Amino acid sequence: MKNPRQVRTAMLILVLLSLIIRAFLAAFLEFGNDEVYYWTYALYPDLSHFDHPPMVGFLMQLTSLNLLFDSEFFIRLGAVLLGTFNTWLVFLIGKYIWDELTGFYAALLYTASIYAFIIAGTFILPDAPQLTFWLLSVYFLLRSVVGPVNKIAKRYLLLAGLMIGFALLSKYTSVFLLVGAFLYLLIHNRAWFRTKELYLSALLAMLFFVPVLLWNFSNDFISFTFQSERVSIFESGLRGDFFFTELGGQMLYNNPLNFIVGVIALIAFFRKRLSVDPGKMKLLVWVALPLILLFLFFSLFRHTLPHWTGPAWTTIIFMSAVYLRQAGMNRGKSKLLPSFALSALALLLIVITLGVMQIKGGMLYTDQGDRPENMGENDVSLDMYGWRQLAVEFKGITEKEKELMNIDPASPVISHRWFPAANIDYYIARPLGLNVLALGSLEGIHKYAWINQDRGGFSEGMDAWYVTLSRDFRDPVPMYGPFFEQLELAYTIPIQRNGKRVMNAFVYYLKNMKMVPQSVLQ
Numbered sequence: 001m002k003n004p005r006q007v008r009t010a011m012l013i014l015v016l017l018s019l020i021i022r023a024f025l026a027a028f029l030e031f032g033n034d035e036v037y038y039w040t041y042a043l044y045p046d047l048s049h050f051d052h053p054p055m056v057g058f059l060m061q062l063t064s065l066n067l068l069f070d071s072e073f074f075i076r077l078g079a080v081l082l083g084t085f086n087t088w089l090v091f092l093i094g095k096y097i098w099d100e101l102t103g104f105y106a107a108l109l110y111t112a113s114i115y116a117f118i119i120a121g122t123f124i125l126p127d128a129p130q131l132t133f134w135l136l137s138v139y140f141l142l143r144s145v146v147g148p149v150n151k152i153a154k155r156y157l158l159l160a161g162l163m164i165g166f167a168l169l170s171k172y173t174s175v176f177l178l179v180g181a182f183l184y185l186l187i188h189n190r191a192w193f194r195t196k197e198l199y200l201s202a203l204l205a206m207l208f209f210v211p212v213l214l215w216n217f218s219n220d221f222i223s224f225t226f227q228s229e230r231v232s233i234f235e236s237g238l239r240g241d242f243f244f245t246e247l248g249g250q251m252l253y254n255n256p257l258n259f260i261v262g263v264i265a266l267i268a269f270f271r272k273r274l275s276v277d278p279g280k281m282k283l284l285v286w287v288a289l290p291l292i293l294l295f296l297f298f299s300l301f302r303h304t305l306p307h308w309t310g311p312a313w314t315t316i317i318f319m320s321a322v323y324l325r326q327a328g329m330n331r332g333k334s335k336l337l338p339s340f341a342l343s344a345l346a347l348l349l350i351v352i353t354l355g356v357m358q359i360k361g362g363m364l365y366t367d368q369g370d371r372p373e374n375m376g377e378n379d380v381s382l383d384m385y386g387w388r389q390l391a392v393e394f395k396g397i398t399e400k401e402k403e404l405m406n407i408d409p410a411s412p413v414i415s416h417r418w419f420p421a422a423n424i425d426y427y428i429a430r431p432l433g434l435n436v437l438a439l440g441s442l443e444g445i446h447k448y449a450w451i452n453q454d455r456g457g458f459s460e461g462m463d464a465w466y467v468t469l470s471r472d473f474r475d476p477v478p479m480y481g482p483f484f485e486q487l488e489l490a491y492t493i494p495i496q497r498n499g500k501r502v503m504n505a506f507v508y509y510l511k512n513m514k515m516v517p518q519s520v521l522q
Contacts, residue, residue, distance in 0.1 A: 004100050006336060007100045007101055007103075007104050007336070008100070010104060010336060010337075011087075011088070011091055011103075011104055011107060014087060014104075014107055014108070014111060015084060015087050015088055018083070018084055018087055018111050018117070018121075019080070019084045021352070022079075022080040022083055022084060022117070022121060022122045023073070023080055025118070025122050025352070025356070026072060026073050026076035026077065026079070026080050026122055027071075027072065027073040028356070028360075029072070029356070029359060029360075029384055030072065030384050030385060030386075030387050030388060030427075031072055031075075031384065031387075031423070031426065032123065032383055032384050033383055033419035033420075033422070033423065034123075034125055034419075035075075035076070035123050035124050035125060036419070036422040036423050036425075036426045036427075037418050037419060037422040037446070037447070038052075038056050038057065038060070038124060038125060038126070039060065039075060039124075039422065039425075039426055040422055040425070040447055040448075040451065041054060041056055041057025041060065041447070042057045042058075042060035042061045042064070042066075042067055042075070043067065044447070044450070044451055044454060045057050045058070045061065046215060046450075047211040047212065047214055047215040048211060048212040048214075048215035048216065048223060049215075049223070049447055050222060050223055050226065050442075050446045050447050050449070050450070051223065051226060051227070051446055051447070052126045052171060052172075052223075053126070053168065053169045053170060053171065053172070053209075053212050054169065054211070054212075055126065055129045055130070055166065055169040055170040055171075056124065056125065056126045056128065056129055056170065059078035059079075059082075059124070059128065059129050060075050060078060060124060062078060063075070063077035063078040063081070064077070070430075075124055076122065076123065076124045078124065078128060078129070079120070079121060079122055079123060079124045079125070079128035080121070080122060082121070082128050082129065082131070082132045083116070083117065083120065083121025083122060083128065083131075084121075085132065086110065086116065086121065086131060086132055086135055087107050087110060087111060088107075089132070089135050089136065089139065090103070090106045090107050090110040090135065090317070090318075091103035091104060091106065091107040092139065093106065093135065093138065093139050093142065093318060094106030094107070094318055094321050096139070096142060096143070097142070097276060097277070097280050097318055097321075097322060098276050098321075098322055098325060099325070101325055101334055101336070102321050102322055102325045103321070104336070105320075105321035105324050105325055105338065105341060106317050106318050106320075106321035108337075108338075108341040108342075108344070108345060109255075109258050109261070109317045109320055109321060109341060109344060110314065110317055111345060111348070112255050112257070112258055112341065112344035112345045112347070112348045113253075113254050113255050113258055113313070113314065113317070113348075114252070114253050114254065114255055114348060114351060115127075115253045115254050115307055115310040115313065115314070116131065116254075116310070116314055117348060118352070119253065119307050119310065120307075120310060126170055126171045127170075127171065127307060127310060127311075129166070129167075129169075129170040130167055130170035130171040130173075130174055130311060131310070131311055131314060133163050133164070133166040133167035133170060133174070134167050134174060134177065134311040134314070134315075135314070136159075136163040136166075137160050137163040137164045137167055137174075137177050138177075138283075138284070138287060138315060140156045140157070140159045140160035140163060141156075141157075141160045141177075141181055141283060141287070142280055142283060143156040144156035144157035144160055145157060145160075145181060145184060145185055145189055145192055145283065146189070146277070146279040146280050146283055147279070148191075149191050149192060149194075149195055154195065154197040157192075157197050157198065157201045158197060158200060158201050158204065160181070160201060161200070161201030161202060161203070161204035161205045162204055162205075162208075164177045164178060164201075164205040165204055165205040165206070165207065165208025165209060166208060168205060168206075168208060168209045168212070169208055169209065169211070169212065172227055173291060173308055173311065174311075176287065176290055176291040176311075176312070177287060178202065178205065179290055180283070180286040180287030180288070180290060181283075181286075181287070183286045183290070184282060184283045184286040184287075185198070187286075188279065188282055189279075222442075226443075237301075238300055238301065239299075239300060239301060239302065240300075242299045242300070242301070242302060242303050242304065243296065243299045243300050245299070245303075245306075246295065246296060246299035246304050246306055247296065247299075248306075249305070249306025249307075250292070250306045250309055250313065252306070253306045253307055253310060253313075254310065254313040254314075255344050255347060255348060256347070257340065257343055257344040257347060258313070258317065258320065258344055259313070261320045261323065261324065261340060262313060262316040262317070262319065262320050264320075264323060265316065265319040265320045265322065265323035266285070266289075266316065266319065268323055269281050269285065269319060274319070274322055274323065274326065275326055276322050276326075281319060281322070284315050284316070284318055284319055285319075287312070287315050288312040288313070288315040288316050289312070291308075291309055291311070291312040292309050292312045292313070295308055295309050324338055324340060324341065355381075358381045359381045359384050359385050360385065360497075361497065361498045362379075362381070362497045362498050362500070362502055363498075365379060365381075366379060366500070366502055367379040367502075369470065372470060372492070372504050373470050373473040373504070373506075374470055374473060375470040375471075375501070375502070375503055375504055376469075376470055376471045376495075376502050376503035376504075377470065377471055377472070377473075379471070379502065379503075382469075382471045382495075382502065382503055383471070385495075385497060385502075386469070386495040386497070386502075386503055386505075387423055387426075387427035387428075388427060389495055389496065390427065390428060390467075390469075390493060390495060390505050391427045391428050391431060393493045393505070394428045394432075394467070394493075394507070395431070395432060397490075397491055397507060398432060406490065406509055407463040407464075407465070407509050407511060408463055410433070410434065411434075411462070411463045411464050411465055412429075412434060412435040412436065412437050412455070412462075412464050412465070413425075413428065413429050413434055413435070413436045413437070413464065413465040413466070413467060414436075414437050414438070414439050414464045414465070414466050414480070414510060415436060415437075415438050415439075415448075415466070415467070416438070416439060416440045416444065416445075416474050416476075416479055417438070417440055417444045417445060417474075418438065418444070418445055418446040418447065418448055419472075420467070420468070420469065420472065421436055421438045421445065421448050422436075422448075424436050424467055428467065434465075435455045435456075436448075436451075436455075437451075437452050437455060437457070437458065437464070438451070438452060439458070439479075439480065439483070439517055440479075440520075441520060442520040442521070445520070449519070449520050449521050450521070452519070453519070453521070457519070458483075458513060458516050458517055459513065459516065460513055460514070460515075460516055461512055461513060462512075462513045463509070463510060463511050463512065463513075464484075464510040464513070465507065465508070465509070465510070466480070466487075466507070466508040466509075466510050467505060467506070467507055467508075468505070468506050468508075469495075469503055469504070469505050469506075470503050470504040470505075470506075471503050473506070476508050476510065480510060482515060483510075483513055483514065483515050483516075483517060484510045484511060484512060484513055484514065485511055485512040485513075485514050486509070486510075486511040486512060487508060487509070487510055487511070488508060488509045488511070489506060489507075489508050490507050490508060490509050491506075491507040492504055492505070492506055492507075493505040493506075493507065
């Protein structure tokens with residue numbers, strides 16, 4: 001057993017290093033499509049939103065002082081702080097499960113997870129608050145329902161209900177915390193069903209979800225309809241390609257080495273070869289596996305996103321830490337830094353380094369396309385590059401138009417979908433005091449259906465800008481020809497990276513709206 005002081009010193013170093021790396025990435029990189037869209041949750045806060053509950057917006061409001069400080073760093077700061085806090089929280093959970101070294105192993109594996117470190121620990125997505133409250137819920141559930149019914153355990157169970165409520169306010173998949181706890185109690189510890197605290201805890205969790213229910217009630221339960229359609233299995237036959245994409249995505253997002261040791265730990269558990277409190281392991285399995293298996297099942301029929309199961313694989317990390325701790329004991333020597341965990345951390349650092357090099361310099365891949373309209377179409381790294389550059393160029397265009405007056409420079413910018421609408425909103429329109437309006441289907445424009453209303457919507461005779469990039473080019477003529485008298489390509493802006501043109505931005509005039517589109521909310 002390592003000296004506890006050594007373990008705590010190593011933990012402090014791990015926490016500080018992870019904080020520094022997260023903060024650097026948060027300040028250095030431009031927003032991705034999803035991140036900048038969730039910025040609109042802070043810009044237009046509500047009880048809930050079209051596609052997710054409101055917590056991520058509240059978090060951005062908190063760390064940016066209600067967008068007083070609205071750089072990428074401050075908007076991402078909540079994710080950075082929570083991701084760093086989670087590192088210590090994971091250590092505490094692992095310590096409670098077995099000992100401090102187990103906690104440190106769990107913290108190493110957590111830090112090595114691409115999902116936990118980047119997606120939920122640096123980028124500002126609903127996963128950031130969800131993962132924190134998920135882990136807190138797991139901690140309080142371990143301290144309560146696994147053991148005998150007593151006064152202290154009852155208090156922990158109420159705290160678990162509170163944390164599950166916050167998790168539900170972050171992301172809908174948090175319902176699997178309730179599912180996992182219920183299944184565990186039903187099968188392994190039914191004594192809790194005779195306590196009032198169990199029902200008070202569940203009620204507490206649901207009370208925090210009431211704002212989401214109220215918003216959906218006033219909006220025809222549109223959020224639940226949208227999410228249920230994303231996992232409908234009745235629209236196609238078996239899709240092996242979707243299944244292997246989901247499985248491969250789960251492996252990559254959670255770090256292939258983490259995935260491998262997680263599977264090994266699960267096998268060891270089912271073969272009764274993990275020498276630790278079996279009740280704790282059973283709770284972890286019931287919380288994690290239903291979410292993982294359900295989305296693997298859904299992926300047999302339709303496209304799913306691998307990060308949806310991220311909290312479940314993060315839960316499996318504790319079983320992996322137990323397995324590594326036990327393996328060290330069996331060898332008669334428990335290392336502070338096991339080679340497996342170090343390899344996983346090294347892989348994360350390689351991914352981060354290569355990712356930053358590609359995003360900022362295009363070192364690994366460029367896509368020149370075969371025409372100006374599709375240059376960069378296959379370079380996914382451009383989703384997080386070029387917007388700052390485009391903002392400078394567009395500002396120059398509006399200054400020029402003050403003299404040319406082809407259209408009023410203060411005209412709104414129209415977009416066809418939630419991205420690039422939110423990218424344009426944050427990087428281009430916001431600094432110039434322009435509005436962005438989205439014109440498309442509800443499934444395409446998402447929250448912008450409500451933002452359109454808040455910004456006054458469309459009016460007959462109005463002019464507008466239209467901006468589209470060759471990474472995701474959309475010709476406005478077939479889309480908006482019925483609505484405007486004249487549509488004209490006005491400017492083509494080259495986006496440069498590392499001295500080379502990698503993408504084009506096309507700026508159009510949309511003149512004299514002749515037909516006002518009907519709101520998609522009617």
